[in-house]
Amino acid sequence: MDNYTGIPGSDVLRSLADGQLVAVTYIPRGEQVDEAVRREIVRHRSLRHPSVVRLRELALTPTHLAVVSEHAPDLYRRVRDAGRFGEDEARLLFRQLVSGVSYCHSMQVCHRDLKLEKLLLLDGGCTGPPRLKICGPGVSKRNSQPGAPRASDQTGAYIPPEVFQQREYDGKIADVWSCGVTLYAMLVGSYPFQCPDDEPRNFRKTIQRIQSVEYSVPDDLNVSAECRDLISKIFIADPAARITISEIRNHPWFLMDHLADDSRMSTKGTEQPMQSMDEIMQILALAEAPYPGDDMEEFVDSDPYIDITTS
Structure with a gap:
């Protein structure tokens, strides 16, 4: 090396x-x-x-x-240091997240472990806005292999309700829920189903809140009605009723001020692999x-x- x-x-x-x-x-x-x-x-x-x-x-x-x-530094550090993001910055990064997740799903690959720590943020500097990139071992989990009902597939606050049920679940729909938790965390600076008054290791209350979809966006935060509407369509316990990635990309809040078309980024211009498959x-x-x-x-x-x- x-x-x-x-x-x-x-x-x-x-x-x-x-x-x-x-x-x-x-x-x-x-x-x-x-x-x-x-x-x-x-x-x-x-x-x-x-x-x-x-x-x-x-x-x-x-x-x-x-x-x-x-x-690159992960998004968790950026949110922690900033406290929370304004809607414009959160929307820019959320568009990139959804674009990457949509691409992975088109390749029949589900992540199943999306969270702030698995999202890298490259500084755009003078060349453009920050660039979000998805990483993590979960990116290799094929959609053709339905997820087993294990809470270990995802981390704490990001787990969708269906993971706690004793049946297989759709990894694509689970990724949508995790995208919603990420969006909420960027806007609010905390996780939607965790309470700061809970004991550090008391995950039972968090599970109860997730299963009953018990969350709120603080009234004193300047979060638009369109954004709150999108979050409410993501945080739906029934996976069949939850908004899809395609529907997210057509939601009014997602499309608002859509000058840089991050939601429809092409793979054209993506750097070529450094090694051929034979070399690999x-x-x-x-x-x-x-x-x-x-x-x-x-x-x-x-x-x-x-x-x-x-x-």
């Missing part, structure tokens, strides 16, 4: 080619590079959209498979080999992808 600078083995490095920060996930070589990992990586590479985190490349160290992707598969095949131990020198000579400077 001599194309990056930083502390070897750290999870954030800087690209020497373009100066961008990258996130690096290290997976031990050998049996942990299993079918699930291979499927995750191949699917991630197939997603090319301005609002989805890009898989830059794979690399090998003597002991680990390194998965290199885009990196070759690296994955090599990564299945376990750490060679004392035979390192001989092994390095036989493995063209290894860069021993990152060990």
Whole structure:
């Protein structure tokens, strides 16, 4: 990994080619590079959209498979530092979120774990507005595999009511609910179904509020009637009655002041993958080999992808 600078083995490095920060996930070589990992990586590479985190490349160290992707501060930190966003800023970011989710769904991929911490925010600087990007392992979960009724699929405040029922649920409709929680958090600066008076570990009350859709938008906040209407159409317990992504994109609040058409962003102009699929598969095949131990020198000579400077 001599194309990056930083502390070897750290999870954030800087690209020497373009100066961008990258996130690096290290997976031990050998049996942990299993079918699930291979499927995750191949699917991630197939997603090319301005609002989805890009898989830059794979690399090998003597002991680990390194998965290199885009990196930026997450949206949680931005909301925490700002307290809350105004409607215009929230709408801009929400459009990008919905655009990325819509694209993933069109590729038959559901996220199932959307939350502020899984959304990166790249500073547009002088070139334009901030750019939101979706990341997270849940992005590889195919819609053809219905979600099991497990609360662990999503984090706390973002879980839709149907996840608590003893039946499978539609990942696309669950993603809509999580988009709504994200929008609410940006506008209000807190989560819709959590109360600050609750005990820190008392999740039971939150579950009860989620199932009964017990929330409110504070009256003293300057949140428009159109925005409140959209939120009310998202927070519906019955998945069949909940607004869809397509309907969100045609909602009056979503379309308001729609000068930059973020909701219809094209994949045209998205950067080409740095590695071909053949290269990806070759690296994955090599990564299945376990750490060679004392035979390192001989092994390095036989493995063209290894860069021993990152060990």
